[in-house]
Amino acid sequence: MNIDNIKKQFPIFDNKVQNNDLVYLDSANSSQKPQVVVDRIYDFYTKEFSNVGRSVHYLAVAATNLYENTRVLVQKYINAKDPNEIVFTKGATEAINLVANTFGQKFLNEGDEILLTELEHHSNYVPWHYLRKSRGIKINFAEINSDGEITLESIEKNINPKTKMIAITHLSNVTGAILPIKEITKLAHSKNIPILIDGCQGAPHLKLDMQDIDCDFYAISCHKMYGPTGLGILYAKKKWLDILPPYQGGGGMIREVKKEGITFGDLPNKYEAGTMATAQVIAFGESIKFLNNIGIKNIEHHESELTKYGEEVLRKNNSVKLIGNPKNKGSVLSFTLDGIHAHDIATILDEDGVAIRAGHHCCQILHDKLGLQATARASLGVYNTKDDIDKLNESINKCKKIFDK
Amino acid sequence: MDLKELYQEIILDHGKNPRNLKKSDNFNKDAKGHNPLCGDKVHVFLKVDEKNKISDIAFEGSGCAISMASASIMTELMKEKKEIEVKELVDDFLEMIKQNPELKSKILEDNEKTKLMSLSGVKKYPMRVKCATMAWHTLTAAMKNSNDETNTEKFD
Numbered sequence: 367m368n369i370d371n372i373k374k375q376f377p378i379f380d381n382k383v384q385n386n387d388l389v390y391l392d393s394a395n396s397s398q399k400p401q402v403v404v405d406r407i408y409d410f411y412t413k414e415f416s417n418v419g420r421s422v423h424y425l426a427v428a429a430t431n432l433y434e435n436t437r438v439l440v441q442k443y444i445n446a447k448d449p450n451e452i453v454f455t456k457g458a459t460e461a462i463n464l465v466a467n468t469f470g471q472k473f474l475n476e477g478d479e480i481l482l483t484e485l486e487h488h489s490n491y492v493p494w495h496y497l498r499k500s501r502g503i504k505i506n507f508a509e510i511n512s513d514g515e516i517t518l519e520s521i522e523k524n525i526n527p528k529t530k531m532i533a534i535t536h537l538s539n540v541t542g543a544i545l546p547i548k549e550i551t552k553l554a555h556s557k558n559i560p561i562l563i564d565g566c567q568g569a570p571h572l573k574l575d576m577q578d579i580d581c582d583f584y585a586i587s588c589h590k591m592y593g594p595t596g597l598g599i600l601y602a603k604k605k606w607l608d609i610l611p612p613y614q615g616g617g618g619m620i621r622e623v624k625k626e627g628i629t630f631g632d633l634p635n636k637y638e639a640g641t642m643a644t645a646q647v648i649a650f651g652e653s654i655k656f657l658n659n660i661g662i663k664n665i666e667h668h669e670s671e672l673t674k675y676g677e678e679v680l681r682k683n684n685s686v687k688l689i690g691n692p693k694n695k696g697s698v699l700s701f702t703l704d705g706i707h708a709h710d711i712a713t714i715l716d717e718d719g720v721a722i723r724a725g726h727h728c729c730q731i732l733h734d735k736l737g738l739q740a741t742a743r744a745s746l747g748v749y750n751t752k753d754d755i756d757k758l759n760e761s762i763n764k765c766k767k768i769f770d771k
Numbered sequence: 772m773d774l775k776e777l778y779q780e781i782i783l784d785h786g787k788n789p790r791n792l793k794k795s796d797n798f799n800k801d802a803k804g805h806n807p808l809c810g811d812k813v814h815v816f817l818k819v820d821e822k823n824k825i826s827d828i829a830f831e832g833s834g835c836a837i838s839m840a841s842a843s844i845m846t847e848l849m850k851e852k853k854e855i856e857v858k859e860l861v862d863d864f865l866e867m868i869k870q871n872p873e874l875k876s877k878i879l880e881d882n883e884k885t886k887l888m889s890l891s892g893v894k895k896y897p898m899r900v901k902c903a904t905m906a907w908h909t910l911t912a913a914m915k916n917s918n919d920e921t922n923t924e925k926f927d
Contacts, residue, residue: 449919454776527903682838689853705787706836707834707836708809708835708837709809709834709835709837709899709902710778710835710836713774713777713896713899714774714778714900717773717774724806724809725810725852726809730810739811739834740809740810766784768774768778769778769783769787769836
């Protein structure tokens with residue numbers, strides 16, 4: 367796998383950022399876009415644009431086919447049983463809100479409990495929080511261990527007869543811990559509890575097989591997967607999409623509308639109300655092809671090697687403290703520096719073209735638990751190299767120089 | 772070098788050893804500030820006497836070097852200032868940190884102005900301006916003894 371060739375496919379790296387070569391270490395936040403994805407958006411708008419699923423003219427039919435092609439590409443990529451199990455949303459956030467809202471309406475009552483973990487991103491906590499007020503439910507958090515992992519035992523300990531849903535991350539965007547989601551799913555199902563996986567960080571980096579994992583719901587963020595913004599995917603087992611109520615109402619999701627009442631459309635239309643992010647969906651097809659061309663196993667291997675190298679380099683740097691030490695770790699390196707706030711680190715690194723994220727990374731529960739206000743986070747994508755890690759380390763040393771004056 | 776302008780020695784000094792960083796025992800006005808984007812927090816305590824003059828000022832909080840230094844320098848400069856002077860200084864500082872090249876107010880001594888101008892490098896870092904202004908907005912709220920938490924996202 368030739369990273370130089372892969373990096374060349376990302377036009378962002380052709381230009382200097384504030385006179386520096388870009389060292390992009392913020393892919394957990396959002397990944398950069400390959401030329402094929404950018405071109406696909408341009409081509410669609412300039413040569414092929416029409417709304418989908420409504421008109422009968424040539425362009426409308428062609429656009430509808432392109433749109434539905436992506437659904438099939440996604441279905442195959444994640445090995446879902448049926449293309450109708452793929453619902454396009456405006457993001458992973460909307461995907462989780464869709465489940466919380468519709469599942470909550472149909473199945474949750476006062477006293478019922480939802481089990482999350484302390485690793486969850488706000489987007490897999492806040493949607494469930496709404497149900498505290500509207501349905502009177504309780505939310506529990508499975509605790510992390512000292513390595514920043516969630517174990518099967520920690521989940522098991524927190525399941526009780528009132529637990530009606532387990533919603534957990536696939537891969538922590540702070541500690542990098544990869545959760546044993548297949549085992550947790552098996553455990554959940556043995557107790558008749560459905561499970562939602564927040565796959566924002568898992569999907570861009572790990573091989574996905576929905577039928578093997580057997581989870582009920584899996585949320586994907588397309589812009590973290592070398593795809594366009596404004597697009598997410600909810601994978602849901604057909605048995606759930608068939609019985610859950612619709613989420614938003616509007617055009618495209620109905621069968622018949624009368625003054626006295628409305629009947630709703632079949633899958634997948636039932637959950638895709640209004641004009642969807644058509645260009646983004648079509649362009650995301652190119653992201654899937656891009657990933658397929660490289661091969662997700664190759665990506666996993668490259669990123670895993672690079673993460674190990676990053677841990678090694680940063681561990682040797684005495685002033686760096688890495689956050690979390692999970693045995694099974696994704697490509698996230700969160701850290702603190704003694705006496706230097708994460709925002710100061712990010713500003714100083716930025717001066718060298720090293721783009722990282724600083725803050726609580728939408729995980730305040732976890733930061734409270736760790737007793738930290740903010741952390742700095744370098745996160746990797748397919749285009750990163752050991753050279754990027756070395757530049758990160760050099761810039762960290764520069765932080766120390768500035769602050770040790 | 773913009774970074775050198777941003778992280779001047781005086782800022783690093785105040786950032787590492789903030790002055791008046793304590794809970795004042797003897798305060799009669801206070802307010803809390805919060806930057807929800809980064810989690811920085813500040814709590815400003817004032818002792819305002821019967822002539823509407825700040826006789827004592829202190830703060831508690833945690834945050835980046837810029838926010839700590841800004842709060843620290845602010846508390847040094849605001850001691851013994853009357854309410855009307857506080858308002859003038861806050862406005863002057865906020866305008867300077869966003870656009871004005873210099874401080875306009877005549878209230879401060881030259882060495883005090885130099886100290887405050889050390890924060891002017893923040894101007895080139897739009898994402899960091901709120902780090903510098905949080906304590907000052909919170910001071911304004913404290914003068915009004917506002918119970919509402921000052922939220923940096925509500926200001927320009």
